[in-house]
Amino acid sequence: xxxxxxxxxxxxxxxxxxxxxxxxxxxxxxxxxxxxxxxxxxxxxxxxxxxxxxxxxxxxxxxxxxxxxxxxxxxxxxxxxxxxxxxxxxxxxxxxxxxxxxxxxxxxxxxxxxxxxxxxxxxxxxxxxxxxxxxxxxxxxxxxxxxxxxxxxxxxxxxxxxxxxxxxxxxxxxxxxxxxxxxxxxxxxxxxxxxxxxxxxxxxxxxxxxxxxxxxxxxxxxxxxxxxxxxxxxxxxxxxxxxxxxxxxxxxxx
Amino acid sequence: xxxxxxxxxxxxxxxxxxxxxxxxxxxxxxxxxxxxxxxxxxxxxxxxxxxxxxxxxxxxxxxxxxxxxxxxxxxxxxxxxxxxxxxxxxxxxxxxxxxxxxxxxxxxxxxxxxxxxxxxxxxxxxxxxxxxxxxxxxxxxxxxxxxxxxxxxxxxxxxxxxxxxxxxxxxxxxxxxxxxxxxxxxxxxxxxxxxxxxxxxxxxxxxxxxxxxxxxxxxxxxxxxxxxxxxxxxxxxxxxxxxxxxxxxxxxxx
Amino acid sequence: xxxxxxxxxxxxxxxxxxxxxxxxxxxxxxxxxxxxxxxxxxxxxxxxxxxxxxxxxxxxxxxxxxxxxxxxxxxxxxxxxxxxxxxxxxxxxxxxxxxxxxxxxxxxxxxxxxxxxxxxxxxxxxxxxxxxxxxxxxxxxxxxxxxxxxxxxxxxxxxxxxxxxxxxxxxxxxxxxxxxxxxxxxxxxxxxxxxxxxxxxxxxxxxxxxxxxxxxxxxxxxxxxxxxxxxxxxxxxxxxxxxxxxxxxxxxxx
Numbered sequence: 215x216x217x218x219x220x221x222x223x224x225x226x227x228x229x230x231x232x233x234x235x236x237x238x239x240x241x242x243x244x245x246x247x248x249x250x251x252x253x254x255x256x257x258x259x260x261x262x263x264x265x266x267x268x269x270x271x272x273x274x275x276x277x278x279x280x281x282x283x284x285x286x287x288x289x290x291x292x293x294x295x296x297x298x299x300x301x302x303x304x305x306x307x308x309x310x311x312x313x314x315x316x317x318x319x320x321x322x323x324x325x326x327x328x329x330x331x332x333x334x335x336x337x338x339x340x341x342x343x344x345x346x347x348x349x350x351x352x353x354x355x356x357x358x359x360x361x362x363x364x365x366x367x368x369x370x371x372x373x374x375x376x377x378x379x380x381x382x383x384x385x386x387x388x389x390x391x392x393x394x395x396x397x398x399x400x401x402x403x404x405x406x407x408x409x410x411x412x413x414x415x416x417x418x419x420x421x422x423x424x425x426x427x428x429x430x431x432x433x434x435x436x437x438x439x440x441x442x443x444x445x446x447x448x449x450x451x452x453x454x455x456x457x458x459x460x461x462x463x464x465x466x467x468x
Numbered sequence: 469x470x471x472x473x474x475x476x477x478x479x480x481x482x483x484x485x486x487x488x489x490x491x492x493x494x495x496x497x498x499x500x501x502x503x504x505x506x507x508x509x510x511x512x513x514x515x516x517x518x519x520x521x522x523x524x525x526x527x528x529x530x531x532x533x534x535x536x537x538x539x540x541x542x543x544x545x546x547x548x549x550x551x552x553x554x555x556x557x558x559x560x561x562x563x564x565x566x567x568x569x570x571x572x573x574x575x576x577x578x579x580x581x582x583x584x585x586x587x588x589x590x591x592x593x594x595x596x597x598x599x600x601x602x603x604x605x606x607x608x609x610x611x612x613x614x615x616x617x618x619x620x621x622x623x624x625x626x627x628x629x630x631x632x633x634x635x636x637x638x639x640x641x642x643x644x645x646x647x648x649x650x651x652x653x654x655x656x657x658x659x660x661x662x663x664x665x666x667x668x669x670x671x672x673x674x675x676x677x678x679x680x681x682x683x684x685x686x687x688x689x690x691x692x693x694x695x696x697x698x699x700x701x702x703x704x705x706x707x708x709x710x711x712x713x714x715x716x717x718x719x720x721x722x
Numbered sequence: 723x724x725x726x727x728x729x730x731x732x733x734x735x736x737x738x739x740x741x742x743x744x745x746x747x748x749x750x751x752x753x754x755x756x757x758x759x760x761x762x763x764x765x766x767x768x769x770x771x772x773x774x775x776x777x778x779x780x781x782x783x784x785x786x787x788x789x790x791x792x793x794x795x796x797x798x799x800x801x802x803x804x805x806x807x808x809x810x811x812x813x814x815x816x817x818x819x820x821x822x823x824x825x826x827x828x829x830x831x832x833x834x835x836x837x838x839x840x841x842x843x844x845x846x847x848x849x850x851x852x853x854x855x856x857x858x859x860x861x862x863x864x865x866x867x868x869x870x871x872x873x874x875x876x877x878x879x880x881x882x883x884x885x886x887x888x889x890x891x892x893x894x895x896x897x898x899x900x901x902x903x904x905x906x907x908x909x910x911x912x913x914x915x916x917x918x919x920x921x922x923x924x925x926x927x928x929x930x931x932x933x934x935x936x937x938x939x940x941x942x943x944x945x946x947x948x949x950x951x952x953x954x955x956x957x958x959x960x961x962x963x964x965x966x967x968x969x970x971x972x973x974x975x976x
Contacts, residue, residue: 284883289881294874297875298874298877298878300892302897303896312882314892316882344973345974479821482818482820560734560735561734565735573952573953576929576953579938580937582937583937583940666834667831674829674831677832677835
């Protein structure tokens with residue numbers, strides 16, 4: 215069932231066309247990975263979907279309604295987690311912000327905060343300040359805050375890009391587990407091809423500097439690798455290697 | 469440059485509106501007030517003060533008092549600051565004494581200065597000097613401490629005499645920070661000078677505005693108030709421009 | 723102040739202070755400077771003791787402290803409120819900011835004549851000027867703090883659909899807190915100075931008036947005692963605020 219549709223979405227910035235008219239739909243519960251070289255507009259596309267940016271052409275529709283601005287149904291996870299958290303609030307306080315914004319009654323908040331912290335495995339650190347946490351933990355706090363919104367769609371802009379490889383893998387698996395236990399729809403932007411295939415049900419590859427002959431949408435491929443996935447065996451799966459080979463060219467390697 | 473004119477127009481719009489409102493208010497509701505006068509009358513009083521020389525005399529006195537006090541403080545402050553910056557030992561030894569002296573509010577010394585010097589230039593210069601020497605000293609000391617250690621090693625490697633080391637390495641290295649300190653000190657100097665005149669010294673702009681109030685001349689009082697503000701603004705702007713100029717010439721970040 | 727101050731350095735610091743006091747003792751006993759201007763250390767101490775225990779110095783100190791605190795609280799409240807109002811409206815900022823920059827260098831004591839015309843020579847007059855003068859550091863710091871809210875946080879606020887008031891209360895104000903607290907500390911210094919000036923001019927009960935009278939009656943030891951007390955008050959106020967600042971900002975990364 216289609217939950218988000220991109221209808222000829224085109225984006226222009228500073229006179230240049232970043233994204234040529236692009237169309238595709240996202241179904242409920244799907245995990246869409248979006249990859250592409252720098253400047254291909256993947257982040258801008260995500261921000262347009264979240265309502266931060268208005269497309270210069272076409273529209274993004276959520277459940278049929280045009281996305282005109284941000285809404286709590288679409289939670290956005292930023293790459294620079296350090297700047298997206300409130301440094302003066304504890305982990306609990308940061309999660310609470312989302313609940314306060316949604317006018318959740320104060321009595322209900324502690325329980326919801328606890329639940330969401332357990333989902334990201336941070337229950338033990340509830341009273342700490344962001345500055346006392348590692349990068350990976352801070353990003354988990356941000357994700358937890360987004361989950362506290364109880365969104366339909368989770369939008370993630372290179373969320374693990376600033377983390378080291380081990381932390382990244384751990385968070386990838388955490389994310390997979392989380393998504394499998396819910397009906398969240400995820401749009402995940404990354405420049406890491408393996409990450410995109412590992413996590414996604416579908417991978418969308420974008421091109422930079424689109425022309426009419428070579429539009430932004432370069433490829434859209436289903437990932438037929440079964441769940442549950444793991445860091446070792448999945449990455450040796452023949453489909454994984456095949457997809458990796460196919461999509462490699464779209465990252466700007468020639 | 470229509471853009472610059474527009475910027476100026478917008479900057480002046482609010483104060484002009486306030487002055488216009490004051491004009492109306494002072495001529496109607498507050499007519500015969502001892503406190504408020506129409507700005508047009510203040511302008512007349514201002515021109516009168518210009519033509520009879522009192523404006524120049526008073527402004528000159530205040531600026532001279534502030535300037536001389538600043539000069540004394542600069543010489544002492546920079547000399548001591550460099551000494552304390554270069555010698556860790558001296559800095560530690562002098563720490564308590566400096567901390568104690570610099571917390572004495574300069575206004576508390578006005579009666580003492582009055583006692584020693586009586587009224588006049590000396591009294592004002594001494595209070596201004598006391599008030600401004602501390603920020604200059606401390607900022608110079610910090611600046612010297614933060615000289616790139618490599619530069620000091622270069623001085624040693626080249627076997628420069630202390631005088632040459634001072635002139636060729638230390639002073640040029642701290643010059644931008646010195647002018648930042650100077651800008652701060654200039655602001656303090658002017659404020660202290662005017663304050664000394666308002667409290668005690670029967671000379672200068674501070675005294676002039678007090679006399680205007682005592683003679684129940686609100687127009688003259690308003691004229692002096694605006695003139696003092698203008699002089700302060702111009703002096704501060706000049707110091708700021710100088711600071712930026714030095715920073716650019718010495719290749720430092722402003 | 724460096725908390726890891728080695729014992730030797732502290733001892734040497736105290737020794738210098740003791741040496742300076744010894745110099746003072748010599749200078750006053752040998753009358754290198756007239757006894758009228760320079761009382762002996764013992765005379766100062768005894769004036770201090772008798773003034774505090776049997777005389778009115780304690781009462782004067784409390785009067786000055788009250789004036790300083792009340793003015794500071796008023797100034798901080800108004801400064802934060804006005805600052806927040808100006809900061810959140812970018813159009814208000816554009817129109818008003820230049821005027822604020824113009825008034826910033828104005829010596830607060832220059833407002834005294836106007837205040838005298840309005841209120842007469844009384845406590846209200848002094849309070850008005852104290853509040854006016856002490857307001858500026860807080861006002862400007864608040865504006866700066868609000869304007870410097872991390873743009874990423876603004877986006878988070880947009881994504882969470884925070885109302886304007888919620889944004890100011892939950893994000894703007896806490897984010898601006900470091901700047902505001904620094905401004906409040908500066909404001910306290912200004913508040914003390916103007917309180918003393920006001921007492922001197924308007925003959926209000928307090929240390930300002932006390933030391934002025936002592937100077938006029940050539941009672942040097944009482945003058946010095948008063949100056950010492952003012953220094954202590956300034957030092958203590960600043961120290962307490964610094965501590966409060968650290969406590970409130972303990973979430974800051976080391």
